Amino acid sequence: MSPVYxxxxxxxxxxxxxxxxxxxxxxxxxxxxxxxxxxxxxxHPARRDQRYGGQPPxxxxxxxxxxxxxxxxxxxxxxxxxxxxxxxxxxxxPDFLRRxxxxxxxxxxxxxxxxxxxxxxxxRRAVRWLFEHAGELGFDPARVYxxxxxxxxxxxxxxxxxxxxxPGHRVAGATLLSGVYDLEPIALxxxxxxxxxxxxxxRRLSPLHLPLAxxxxxxxxxxxxxxxxxxxxxxxxxxxxxxxxVPVRAMVATGRNHFDLPLDLGRADTELGAAVLERFGG
Numbered sequence: 001m002s003p004v005y006x007x008x009x010x011x012x013x014x015x016x017x018x019x020x021x022x023x024x025x026x027x028x029x030x031x032x033x034x035x036x037x038x039x040x041x042x043x044h045p046a047r048r049d050q051r052y053g054g055q056p057p058x059x060x061x062x063x064x065x066x067x068x069x070x071x072x073x074x075x076x077x078x079x080x081x082x083x084x085x086x087x088x089x090x091x092x093x094p095d096f097l098r099r100x101x102x103x104x105x106x107x108x109x110x111x112x113x114x115x116x117x118x119x120x121x122x123x124r125r126a127v128r129w130l131f132e133h134a135g136e137l138g139f140d141p142a143r144v145y146x147x148x149x150x151x152x153x154x155x156x157x158x159x160x161x162x163x164x165x166x167p168g169h170r171v172a173g174a175t176l177l178s179g180v181y182d183l184e185p186i187a188l189x190x191x192x193x194x195x196x197x198x199x200x201x202x203r204r205l206s207p208l209h210l211p212l213a214x215x216x217x218x219x220x221x222x223x224x225x226x227x228x229x230x231x232x233x234x235x236x237x238x239x240x241x242x243x244x245x246v247p248v249r250a251m252v253a254t255g256r257n258h259f260d261l262p263l264d265l266g267r268a269d270t271e272l273g274a275a276v277l278e279r280f281g282g
Contacts, residue, residue, distance in 0.1 A: 005185045014190045016229035019150070019178070019258035023225070029259035033077075033084070036091030036263065037105075044097055046090070052129035057109035058122055060130075061086050063093045064138060065102040071143035071172075072102045074130065075265070076159075078150030078178075081119055082111040082194050095266025099277070102139045104130060108155070112194040116183075116205055123155040124162045131166035146174040147276070149262040153179025157207040160215050175219045175265070175276055178230055178258045181237035182208040185229065208237050212244035219249050219279055221272055223256035230258065251275060 001009035008016060020026040040063075041048070047062040065072075073096045077089040086107035093103040108114070108122040127146070134141040148156035153176040160171060183202035186192055203209050218241060222234050231252075238250045253261055253271045267273035 005188050008185075010189075013185060013188060013229075016227045017185065017189045017191055019226065019230070022227060023257050023259060026259070029257070030084075030088070032260065032263060033088040033091055037088050037093075040090040040093040043094060046093075052106075053122060053125045055109065055122065057107055057114070058125065059086065059107045060126055061090055061105045061107070062137065063090070063097060063103040065097065065100055067100065068138040069140050070100050070102050070138070071145065072104065072130065072137075072139040073266070074104045074106060074127070074144065074146045075262075076106050076108075076123060076146070076148035076152035076155050078148070078152040078262075079110070080191050081116055081151045081155075091263060092265040095273070099266070102137065112196070116195055116197060117201065120155060120158045120205060124159050124164075127159045127162070127171070128164075128166040131169040134169075141169050142172065144169075144171050146171055147177065147262075147265060148175075148179070149177040150258065151180060153177055154181065154183075154205075154207065157181065158205065161207060161210055161212075171216050173217045173219070173279065174215075175221070175272075176237075177261050177272075178222045178226060179220070179233060179237065180230075181233050182206045208233075208240055212241050212246055215241060215244070215246045217247040217249075217279065219251070219275055221251045221253055221261065221275075223253050223258055223261045225255075225257040249275065249279060 004010050005013050049059045050062045052058050075089050077084045086105040089105035096103045106126045108119050146156045183206045187197040187202040220238050241248050264270035264272040
């Protein structure tokens with residue numbers, strides 16, 4: 001078969017963008033999100049299904065901090081813009097709540113019902129809504145930190161690049177896990193079947209091809225056990241951000257894969273969690 005992207009033929013490209021190829025049991029990896037999130041909701045009061053926009057999926061789950069003026073940690077789930085939910089995204093909430101922070105898990109529409117451009121717009125609206133309601137929700141708008149995994153890292157980056165951010169507010173920092181920053185290979189792979197990206201839209205929605213100057217400090221990480229393309233995506237985006245003057249810490253988390261890395265977000269006893277808490281607080 002002839003190459004469809006760089007040196008990869010279609011089967012090879014599909015494998016490179018199949019993170020499950022690096023794990024033994026995908027179902028068990030995903031179950032950890034669901035079980036951890038269910039435990040978080042059982043143990044901590046949360047405002048579930050808080051509406052941030054007018055479309056049906058524009059909802060978030062809000063975990064208030066114990067005291068006003070707290071930092072806020074916001075998580076955006078992955079799933080290739082077509083799977084998972086905010087209900088699977090609260091697993092890190094207890095770790096941040098114990099440290100006095102508030103926590104929000106953003107929900108958004110999924111493909112094929114919603115296009116990638118519409119999903120980007122939804123996540124941007126969610127971030128704006130949080131800033132606009134900081135007083136009501138009781139967190140410090142100067143200490144808002146975003147994180148996202150896989151497609152969620154892409155969505156967080158696009159939210160940071162919002163051309164119409166909440167007036168007077170700025171995200172303090174972001175953690176990007178196993179992200180996709182260049183959508184060109186996505187548009188050429190099996191992942192695109194429900195997304196419907198063409199080459200022009202893939203480039204327009206690729207953070208790697210957008211002006212990055214002015215982004216807040218970034219922690220960009222991936223697991224040790226990931227495909228070569230996820231490693232390349234991280235390396236190229238890290239280089240581009242640094243070239244634009246963005247403060248970046250890049251890391252490869254020992255012993256972690258694409259799916260279990262997010263579970264470490266707020267855990268100070270892990271490589272990723274220690275870096276998050278040290279650099280971004282909360």
